[in-house]
Amino acid sequence: MSHCIEWSRAYAHRLPKNAGEPFFSRRKEISERLARELAAGKLPFLDMPYREKLREDMLPLLPRIKPFRHMLLLGIGGSALGARAFQRAFAPGQDEPDHAGPWLWIADNVCPGSFEALLGKLRPADTVVVCVSKSGGTIETLAQYFLAKEWLLAARGERWREHMVVVTDRTKGYLREESLRHGLLSLEVPNFLGGRYSALSAVGLLPAAFLGIDWEALLDGARDVALPLARNPASLGLHPSFALACWAKALEEHHYSQLIFFCYIPSWAAYGLWFAQLWAESLGKGGKGIMPVPAVGVTDQHSVNQMFLDGRRDKGCLFLTSRSRPRCRGFGENLPEQWSWLAGKPFSDLLEAEALGTRMALAASGVPLVHLDMEDDGPRDAGALMMLLEAATVFTGWLMDINPLDQPAVELGKRLANARLGAKSYPEEEAGLAAFLAEPRREQMF
Ligand code: PA5
Numbered sequence: 232m233s234h235c236i237e238w239s240r241a242y243a244h245r246l247p248k249n250a251g252e253p254f255f256s257r258r259k260e261i262s263e264r265l266a267r268e269l270a271a272g273k274l275p276f277l278d279m280p281y282r283e284k285l286r287e288d289m290l291p292l293l294p295r296i297k298p299f300r301h302m303l304l305l306g307i308g309g310s311a312l313g314a315r316a317f318q319r320a321f322a323p324g325q326d327e328p329d330h331a332g333p334w335l336w337i338a339d340n341v342c343p344g345s346f347e348a349l350l351g352k353l354r355p356a357d358t359v360v361v362c363v364s365k366s367g368g369t370i371e372t373l374a375q376y377f378l379a380k381e382w383l384l385a386a387r388g389e390r391w392r393e394h395m396v397v398v399t400d401r402t403k404g405y406l407r408e409e410s411l412r413h414g415l416l417s418l419e420v421p422n423f424l425g426g427r428y429s430a431l432s433a434v435g436l437l438p439a440a441f442l443g444i445d446w447e448a449l450l451d452g453a454r455d456v457a458l459p460l461a462r463n464p465a466s467l468g469l470h471p472s473f474a475l476a477c478w479a480k481a482l483e484e485h486h487y488s489q490l491i492f493f494c495y496i497p498s499w500a501a502y503g504l505w506f507a508q509l510w511a512e513s514l515g516k517g518g519k520g521i522m523p524v525p526a527v528g529v530t531d532q533h534s535v536n537q538m539f540l541d542g543r544r545d546k547g548c549l550f551l552t553s554r555s556r557p558r559c560r561g562f563g564e565n566l567p568e569q570w571s572w573l574a575g576k577p578f579s580d581l582l583e584a585e586a587l588g589t590r591m592a593l594a595a596s597g598v599p600l601v602h603l604d605m606e607d608d609g610p611r612d613a614g615a616l617m618m619l620l621e622a623a624t625v626f627t628g629w630l631m632d633i634n635p636l637d638q639p640a641v642e643l644g645k646r647l648a649n650a651r652l653g654a655k656s657y658p659e660e661e662a663g664l665a666a667f668l669a670e671p672r673r674e675q676m677f
Contacts, residue, residue: 233606234603234604234605234606234612234615234616235602235603235604235606236471236474236475236601236602236603236604237601237602237604238474238601240590240594240599240600240601240602241478241599241600241601242478242481242599243594243597243599243600244544244597244598244599245485245487245544245597245599246481246482246485246487246547246599247485250481250484250485251474251477251478251480251481252477253484254476254477254480254481254630255468255473255474255477257630258467258468258473261467261473261626261629261630262464262465262466262467262468263464264629265460265464265467266464266465269461269464272422272423273423274423274625275421275422275423275424276424276428276429276431276618276621277457277460277461277618277621277622277625278457278461279431279450279453279454279457280421281421281424281432282450282454284419285418285432285433285436288418288419288433289418289433289436289437289440292396292416292418292437293440293441295393295416296359296361296396296416296437296441297441299333299357299358299359299394300332300333300334300357300358301332301333301334301335301336301353301354301357301358301359302333302334302335302336302358302359302360302361302438302441303336303338303349303353303358303359303360303361303379304335304336304337304338304339304361304363304438305338305360305361305362305363305372305375305376305379306337306338306339306361306362306363306364306372306398306434307339307340307369307371307372308339308426308427308508308512309365309425309426309427309428309429309430309434309508309509309512310339310363310364310365310369310372310398310426310429310434311337311339311363312339312427312430312501312504312505312508313429313430313431313434313435313505313617314335314337314363314430314434314435314438314439315337315339315501315504315505316430316435316499316501316502316504316505316613317430317435317438317439317442317444317449317610317613318335318337318438318439318442318501319498319499319500319501320498320499320501320502320608320610320613321439321442321444321445321609321610321613322335322439322442322443322444323498333441333442333443335438335441335442336349336353337438338375339371340371341371341374341375346375346378350378350379350382355382355383355385355386355387355394356386356387358394359394359395359396359441360376360379360380360383360394360395360396361396361397361398361437361438362375362376362379362395362396362397362398362399362406363397363398363399363434364397364398364399364404364406365399365400365404365420365424365425365426365429365434366399366400366403366404367397367399367400367403367404367405367406367407367408367409368404368405368406369645370645370648370649370652373405373406376406376409379395380395383395392413392414392415395413395415395416396415396416396417396418396437397409397410397415397416397417397418398417398418398419398420398433398434398437399417399419399420400419400420400422401419401420401421401422418433418437419433420432420433420434423636425636425637427508427509427512427513428509428621428636430505430617431449431450431453431614431617431618435449436449436450444610445609445610445611446610448609448610448611448614449610449611449613449614449617450614451611451614452610452611452612452613452614452615452616452617452618453614453615453617453618454614454618455611455614455615455618456472456614456615456618456619456622457618457622460472460622467626470622471619471623472618472619472620472622472623472626473622473623473626475601475619475620475623475626475627476623476624476626476627476629476630477630478547478599478601479521479547479623479627480627480630480631482521482547482599483519483520483521483631486545487521487545487546487547487599488521488522488545488546489521489522489523489524489545489546489547490510490521490522490523490524490546490547490548490549491524491525491526491539491546491547491548491549491550491598492506492507492523492524492525492526492548492549492551493526493527493528493531493539493548493549493550493551493589493593494525494526494527494528494551495528495529495550495551495552495553495582495585495586495589496551496552496553496605496608497527497528497529497530497582498608499551499608499613500527502551502613502616502617503525503526503527504525505617506523506525506620507523507524507525509620509621509624510523510620510624511523512638512641513624513625513627513628513635513636513638514624514627514628514631514633514635515640516628516631516633516634516639516640517633519631519633520631521547524546526539528582528585528586528589529581529582529585529586529589532585532589536589539593539596539598540592540593540596540598541596544597544598546598547598547599547600547601548593548598548599548600548601549600549601549603550586550589550590550593550600550601550602550603551603551605551616552586552602552603552604552605553604553605553606553607553608553612554604554605554606554607555605555606555607555608555609556577556579557579557608559577559578559579560577560578561575561576561577561578562574562575562576562577562578590602603616603619643660646660647660647663647664650663650664651664
């Protein structure tokens with residue numbers, strides 16, 4: 232594989248050529264930490280020690296779920312976004328005419344209307360429900376689990392168990408208890424593999440396999456990128472993920488506050504959402520962090536790009552392309568005179584030309600830009616990109632002196648929602664809610 236990072240426009244405009252050096256000089260300390268955390272088994276997303284076990288567990292399970300026409304995935308955040316990215320990139324048939332299955336439905340919200348539509352229209356007999364939650368206790372996912380369980384029970388009686396798979400922690404949490412209680416099929420999320428770093432485990436790969444995606448290729452691509460770090464952490468200074476981390480930290484240091492993820496591989500558009508969650512939940516801490524802004528070429532050239540080009544000069548950009556040459560139709564010779572220059576060219580030339588044009592325009596307007604150019608746009612390439620970005624995220628967090636693997640701030644909202652619904656173990660949150668709701672309102676109707 233030869234993917235390429237093009238750096239010539241990265242340190243430009245307000246970002247001095249040497250802006251990454253103070254962070255690069257911390258490579259010894261960071262590589263020692265990497266070695267320590269790998270040895271302690273705390274970075275399984277990187278060295279993937281779970282890979283063999285995953286294979287052993289998943290291969291016998293697949294024949295049990297393949298006969299179903301529909302998979303209904305219940306999960307949220309890191310438990311859903313990887314699966315969606317895989318589906319959109321590598322099994323897009325569901326959005327295309329004359330699709331004959333399989334179908335994957337991802338319920339990653341508590342939208343009464345769309346959940347009702349799913350349960351109202353899917354046939355339980357044709358459906359496997361996959362409930363994904365690392366903690367096994369996320370209210371949004373559990374709420375959907377209870378409703379889906381009732382729905383299956385009503386239609387299938389005791390056979391409901393054959394329609395339910397859980398992906399959760401090996402030993403802890405309500406979902407694990409539930410799987411033991413009812414003898415449900417289950418796969419495990421390894422220790423220390425937090426939601427947003429778990430797409431390349433059963434969390435994302437079970438739905439990928441159901442859709443017929445080459446899930447082993449995703450893992451191979453990730454391993455290609457991770458191996459040098461896993462084998463020799465001292466080589467960190469040579470690894471592109473660390474170079475990206477130094478660049479990102481330099482952006483923050485120089486008061487850039489937004490990081491555009493401009494994806495010019497249209498079928499990979501959902502990777503923008505995956506990346507945004509990875510980056511934001513990992514790095515938005517202690518008043519620090521740069522906001523990720525996913526955008527899709529060429530669609531967003533006609534939307535937010537005006538702001539990128541001529542709004543506040545506070546943005547850096549990760550610009551993603553692929554060198555793949557998709558098979559597509561070309562323009563004939565019978566074009567109107569004023570469009571004749573398109574004659575004989577393949578449709579894909581337009582994407583390539585627009586990517587180049589936008590990249591140049593961004594660079595010209597003062598956006599420090601790193602160009603990630605993938606060799607191809609298959610699963611192996613996607614696995615490589617995901618590993619690169621996950622490692623870069625963790626190293627950026629370490630350079631920021633924050634913990635990129637937790638998400639303490641989002642916990643409060645979850646506790647408050649539980650308290651609001653009557654959960655008993657949140658007296659402090661209950662009091663907080665009462666005080667919040669008692670504050671005088673200032674309403675303006677419209
Ligand atoms: O990235 C994360 O850690 C979170 O977004 C989680 O994936 C999300 O909160 C869901 O958690 P869980 O998988 O425990 O249900």
